[in-house]
Every structure is written in C-alpha cells, then in structure tokens.
Amino acid sequence: MSLTAFYALAAFTLVFALFAVTTANMVRAAFSLAVTFFLIAGLYLLLGSPALAAVQFMVNASAIPIMTLFIIMMTQSRRSAAPRSWQVGVGFLAAAVALVFFRSAVVHGEGRVAPVSPEALGTNLLQAALLPFEVASVLLLLAMVGAIVLARRRAG
Amino acid sequence: MVTLGHFLLLAGLLMAIGLYGVLTRRNLIAVLMSVEILLNAAALAFASAAAFRDPHLFAGQVFALFIIVVAAAELSIGFAILLNVYRTHGAVSDDAIGEMRG
C-alpha cells in the first residue's frame, strides 16, 4: 500500500512541478507550485515525519504560494513570456547532466522507515541543533527587516 | 516496499525540473518559483536519507527544516527586490533589466 501511495504521490508531484515550470499563466503556475508542495508534504508523511509534513504544509504549501500570488498581482505579471529557443536547449541539457550526476548518488538497498515523533524532533532541535536553530531565527529576522526595508516606498 | 532509491530518484527528477525552470523561465517571479522547487528537492533528499539511514539523530530532518526556513527568507528578500525592479523598470521579466549589458 505504501508503494502505491508513493507512486501516486510521486507521479502527481512530477506532473504538477512540470506544469509549474512550463505554463505561461503565472496564476496557474503558482497554484500548481502549491499543489506540488502539498504532495511533497504527503511524501514526508510517508517518510514517517508528521512534524516535517506539517511545517511543509504550513510554510511551503500555504504561505509561499500566497506570497507569490500577491507579488504576481502587485507586479501585474499575469503571463510569463515563452522561453527563447536556446534557453530550452540549455535547460534540457542542464537537467539531463544534473540527472546523470544525481543518478550516481542514488543509493539502493532495503531499509525501513523509522517514524520520527515531533517531540523527539523538537527536543533534538533545541539540544543538538541549538546553534543552527538560533542562527536560523536570526536569519529570518534579518530577512524580515531586509524585506521591509527593500520593499518600502521611499518618500519623494 | 519503498526504498531510499525511490525517494532519491524522485528528488533528482524534481531537481532536474527545477533546474530546467530556472534556466528557461523569463519572468523573474517564475524563476524564484523554480528555485523553490529546487530547494524542496534538496529537502526531500535530506529527509528521506535521514528517515532510512539515520533514525535517531534527526540530522536530515533538521536540515530539511532549515532548508524550508532559508527558502522562506530567500523568497521574501527576492520578492522585495523584484518589487523594486518593478518600480524602476515597470516589468519583472528578464529582458526588462538591460542596463548592465555591455
């Protein structure tokens, strides 16, 4: 059953990701991006990590596409121009090269998924990974202040 | 049975799709969206590797969390810059910004 679920989730993830990077309609692209991230949250659930799935659901699947929709509306860019022909070639080439490189890194072998409880993950986050945690919060604060300063309309 | 290889292959394909998007998209917002797909592929790879190989240290899960944080920060800054680009150039497509061209 988990294999069926994996294949279904993976197939839809790839389809929606492809749609997100190829469609000319930006609103549709943002929406299919959101769907992609939802499906990735489902994959995290399959990996036995509900905390990660919830964070993915909350940040990547909800907040970020809404921000994207906002910026699409604010910059009035409802459509993206078709890519130039050399861009398509370069894109395919880069994707193929990346896949070939990545293929060599794929490890095979049996293994069972170990479920991760949110409590354990949180405890770990605040003990072993305390310094990165603090750095990440400072990064978020900096990003917030920076975004406000950058986006503010200057007088005159 | 789902193996680590399945997840890693999926992550690789997602990364390829994201890379294709970054290179072919001409609207800068769409480029940032493709970057998001790239980052999510990386997070998925980390999380799956951790779930199969490292069930007690959570390093992979923590790393995936940090990737999500970094993605959010990157995107907010990126959108703020794009807003400035829109104010100065009137569009956010890649050919709108041509001053630096030699």
Added chain:
Amino acid sequence: MSLLQEVWQAVKAIGTGMATVHKRVYEDAPTEFYPYVKPDLPPVSVQSLALVENEDGSERCIVCLQCERACPAQVITIERHRNPEGKGFLIDRFDIDLVNCMYCAACVEACPVSSIVTIQDFEMSTYDLQTLKADIDFLHEQARRARQWYSPKFGVELRTEDGRIEKAPPEMQPGGLAELLKPAEEVDS
C-alpha cells in the same frame, strides 16, 4: 493612562451597543406583514388612478380632454366623437400608460367632474408590462374594486355595501395642509 482610558471607552461603547442590540430581540417587529396584512394608507395617498362611473353604471367622464392637457408626462391618450343622440361627447378610447405615469395626480386636479380619481390600490405587479397600459375597461375595473377614492372636488368618496356612492364622513376627509403636516411634526418631536 490615556491609552487605557481609550481602551475602556471602546469596550464600554461596544458593550452598550451590544446590549442595545440584544434588547431589540425581545421587541415585536413594528413592520406590517404585508401580503397578509393590508397597509393602513392615508385616504388621499396617490397609489393608482381610476375612472369612476356613476351609481347607475353610466359614464361620469364628459371627455373634456382637460386631463390629457394637464398631464406632464403625456401618458393619457383620449379619442372621442360627438354624441349623435344628444349633447356632449362619447369615448372611443381612454388610455393611461401606467408604466410611464409619474402619479403626480395633475389629471385628478384638472378633472371638472371628478371622474378620474386617485385610489389606494398599489398592487400592480405583473409579469407583462403591456397589462399596465391601462385602457378604459381596466380603469373602470380599478374604480369598481376600490372601496374609497379621492378627488379634489368631492373629497374622499366611499362605496357602500349595496354599491351606492356617498361622501365619506368628515373625519376621513383631508383637513387641509395643517392636518396633513401633523404626523410629520409628531415624528419630529
């Protein structure tokens, strides 16, 4: 301190408002429940027009065309011919376009015999606009259905149970401008 006071003011205002609203729940609706209860209209209200016949069923209208001339919206169309057997005129056609009529009652003011009158019937909703282009039969039927009507010359007239027409008692008659303004003053005070 002023901030706290402001917050307290706001909370008090919202609380007062909500208490006021809640009191309304226990009051009966002052509105009339229209299709079941007929509204109590003043006798002189101009709701629609009608063409009154005499008690014996003969025409009261003398076809003098005063109303047609008085009508500012020009919705009255009258055609007539001379009575071959006596004096006066007979009606060929008497149409009022009630769609374009603006119910100013100038025709009622102009009528020398008080044949065209204002009635209290306002229920003229219809699926077909053409039915509101009233011809003489329609106007007669409006008058037959009416229990009371008003014209400046005769004041309010009533139709009794046996079909006779008589002048309404003085308490139903409009008592001039002063009395008409009375309810408005009561509302103001």
Added chain:
Amino acid sequence: MNPIPIPEDRHFRPRLLGYDPQKSRPWLERLVYSAYVFVFWLIVIGTYAGVPALFEALGWNAGWGFVLMRALQVVLLFLLSAVIALLLILVLRKYLGKVQERYGPMHYGPAGGIQTVFDALKLLAKEDFVPAAADVLTFRLAPAVTFVASFAMFAVVPFASGWVLADTNVGLIYLIAVSTLSAYGVLLGGVSSGNKWALIGALRAGAQMVSYEIPLALVFLTVAVWAGSLSLGRIVDAQLGLWNVLPLALSFVLYVIASLAELKHIPFDFPEAESELIAGYNVEYSGMSFAFFFLAEFVELFLLPALIVVFFFGGWHGPLFGLEPGSLAAGALESLYFTVKTAVWVWIFLWIRATLPRYRDDQLMEFAWKAMIPLALFGLVLAAYLRLIWR
C-alpha cells in the same frame, strides 16, 4: 338600476403549506431548530461512534477497510457540514431579522424553517456562469479549494473524548496550515474572475487573512505551551480542572478578534464589503460555485467558534452523571456539551455581526501589526512564565 358589481380580489395571497403567520407559534420555530440539531447530532454520533463500530463488527478495520471507513466518515462529515450550513443560514437570517425588527424568512415551512432548502434548490437550478474575462480553470477551482480548506478543519476537531477523525500530535500546526489555505480559494477566485471589484476584494482578503494568521498562530502557540501538547485532544484533556479562558484571558480575547478577521466576519468584512465592492471576491460567481463559497463560509462560522470552545472553554467537558467515560452514552453527552458551548459562541459571533459597523482597511492592518501581534507575543511569554511558576 343594478348596482355596480364588486369584483373578486384578483391578487395572489400566498398561504404555503397551511401556515398562517398571523398566528404566532414560537414552539413551531423551536421544533424546526430542534429537528436540525437532532439531525446534526445523529450524524455526529454516526460518524464518530457508528461507523467505527460497524467496521469493527464486520472485521474490516484494517488495510483498505480502514481507508473505506475513513472515506465513509468524511462523507458523513460532508453531510454534517450541509446540515450546519442550512441551520446557520436560517438562524443568521432569523436572528438578524429579529434584531433589525423585521420578520426574516417566514413563508416556506413553519416559521420559514425550510427557506434555506429552497435557497439551495434555487442555487442548484441557476446557471453557473463563467465570465468572458475569466481564467476558466482557476475560476472553477477556486470555490472547491475554499470549501476543501474549511472542510479540512473537521479532521482535527474533537467532538467528544476520542471522537476525532485524526487525533494527530501536530494538530495545531495542521490547523494553522489549513486556515492559511482558505486564503487560496479567495485569492484565486478574485484573481481569475477578471473583475476589478473581485481583484480588490481578493487583495484585501489575502492581506487580511495573512496578517491575522500571525496573531492566530501565536495564540495557538500560547495554548500549546499551556497544555504542553500540539494535539487538540490533549489540549482539551489538560483543561479538566480549569478552563483555559481564565489563565489565558488575554490570548482568548485576541483569538476571538483574530478569528473574526479570519472568518471575514462583519467588523472585518472588507473582502466582501457590499457597499464598496459589491460582493468582493465572489462577485462573478453564481449557481453552485457561489453555493460552495457560501457553504465554506458557514462551515467556518461553525468551526472557528468550535475551536474557541476547544482551546478556551474545556471542549467537551461537563458533568457526566456517573456515565462510564468512553461509552456511547458518555460520548453522546460530551458531544452535546460541545455543541451547546459552540452554539453559544456562534450566537455571540452573530450578535457581534448584528451590532458593529465595518472598520477601515488601513486601521485593520494597523491593528493587526501594531496591537495584536505584540499583545499575542506578550501573552505567549506570560503563559510560559505562569506555566513555569505553577508547575
């Protein structure tokens, strides 16, 4: 001389289903409401006790049978949401009518009791129109997304102890995510309509919902810190002695305000401001698509008060009169307590709706960022401190 005959009255006088509104019969009104509530309660019991018991008796509660059971429960919850919407629309209209000294719906059924059924039939029969300027795919998707987003909240709401679809230990994070999600449908609907009013309404809705998401999430965190868990069931369990509304009074007030904004309810109904934006983001919708927006709104009008009850008013707690906890009777009684508490909060929301006028848009955003978020942070720190010294 024959007197002129007085003709018959030509006008239609509606007297539907033998009901004479001239006679005041409040017991009939109450009977209709009780019928709705009875159906509601029956579906709740069937969903959370009947279906699992049935599957257990049949021996199907593993593998695909489990999936089937969950699917059946979700279908029943969909029915429940329809009943909730029918009841709440009726209550809203009758209550607003009473407050504004009108009658409200009166003609169809006893005291207007099945008016909403006729409304739903009317919406079903109407043409589902897509404007020429609209982006058809997104335009069609938006109502479904809105409805799914509000409907998905049912998954973690506990109606009684153990009566919850998914008692997940990340329930609060899930709730935050899902409530953000309902902004999607609104944004998509407004953007894809190809209408200025819809676009402005969508922008307002997006800004408002995303802004009020933050104090809402902070209040969720406060509750989680106080209860020591992210699971809604355990949050309710932790309130056995003392309801959260006393120690977390500040967060409670903030939560009520934020959920009013999240609901796009009247003091904060900018997205659909009738007098400014006609109907805002759903101005181009008609027929069933509009019905889905409407359904979502009323499901949320039930769910957000239900969450207030879960977080601050002890959820299903109440005297059990010696019933054995975990039994069917105890569950039914607990869900009754939960429903009554939620009904009180729905009534308060309607009361607020009947009283307050609309805010101003910039005041709304200022209030969110300059008052609510600092206060919510203060409440979080306060709760953590109290938790430390009381432990």
